[in-house]
Amino acid sequence: MEATKSVADQNAPAVGRRERNKQEKLARIVSAARELFRDRGFAETTTQQIAEAADIGTGTLFLYARSKEDLLVLVFRDEMVETARTAFAALRGDEPLLDQLMQVFTSMMDYHQRDTDLARILLKEIMFPNAIGRQADISELLDIIFGGLADLIARARKDGRYAQGANPVHVAENLFANYYFSLLTWLGGRVTREQTAHRLRQHLAITIGEVA
């Protein structure tokens, strides 16, 4: 659809041109998928519809995402990264550690609350660290969360807000495991969000060695 080519384009390496096309097409696919997932939901959207909306063939779609669930990761990963980043950035810094942790985790729960059906699938498909058959990479997201948590622990210790001597990275993993499990029970449908948050607080308190 490009009528003319600039001199710069002509001089650019061939690989670059191809790569750019690829990126543009991927962006078109992800954007189409996002709209459809939001509109009709994940299960109700067919890969045919996505391909059609992105103006490509069915087969092409699967050259850009290995599976429909892979596509889901591509669509929502950036939002989740942003949510996590914002949650950590919003902390004042001198609150009690337990409060900081709860602020971060409830922010993330807020994000999931917007669409719990989607959250259920994300939880099952994204967070499950199973690389088999998975293309889209979520290590950046995990780095932000684990790194952020470990950072909070280390700082709290320096400020005397946390007395325990365990490795901050291990504490971070323990905390996240508890958050993850809370999400499971929440999205499993048996408990309300309030109950979940309350329970999570208790679990976090146990991990950091405080009485809730």
Next chain:
Amino acid sequence: MEATKSVADQNAPAVGRRERNKQEKLARIVSAARELFRDRGFAETTTQQIAEAADIGTGTLFLYARSKEDLLVLVFRDEMVETARTAFAALRGDEPLLDQLMQVFTSMMDYHQRDTDLARILLKEIMFPNAIGRQADISELLDIIFGGLADLIARARKDGRYAQGANPVHVAENLFANYYFSLLTWLGGRVTREQTAHRLRQHLAITIGEVA
């Protein structure tokens, strides 16, 4: 295939007879599914094959299990219950709490190690406490695990092997969350079993407030 009927059978209420047939058919289905899952794996077994092996129509299969994954639960639930029960029963009772916990969890990991592909699916499909579309009930399994853990905590406290004051049920949940997350990373394929066990020990130690 019953050639004769006893007087007792003839006098038995009709509902009983029907119910018995239903149970027998379910047993046949579960048994057929178990064999096929073991032989070929979950993904490679089709519901058609299961139905054929159980000598019923395709549609009938879905009257006894709501989905293929439901069938998986029916097939392996009892084994998992047995594994958990045995793991708790095998404890001597006077070991340090952390050692007891590790014994229980490594026993359960032993079970999963026999077939990690299956474990991956079980972890995703069974343990995920999502009742939506799920028929087979795993509350007995969860009761055994949570109850067993809470019991260990309570006893250790009474014996002076555990000083913390938190609610044993909450501690049990925290411990299980860490076990569950360890399984995720293990079965995710990035780490060996030994690394996983070592890491788990650290996490459990943090939860119960000990230095590993």
Next chain:
DNA sequence: GCTATAAACTGACTACAGTCAGAAATGAAG
């Protein structure tokens, strides 16, 4: 420009979980 090679694309096709309208079996009542 032309040709050859490689990369990207395509949609008809396959495989399979799960459905459903109707058939068969069971049991109750006369």
Next chain:
DNA sequence: CTTCATTTCTGACTGTAGTCAGTTTATAGC
């Protein structure tokens, strides 16, 4: 035994994720 109602069963069918043999497009060398 003969209805009639209810439960149980069935397999042809449907919808859709993902594949693949063949086609088109982009690039490199001449």
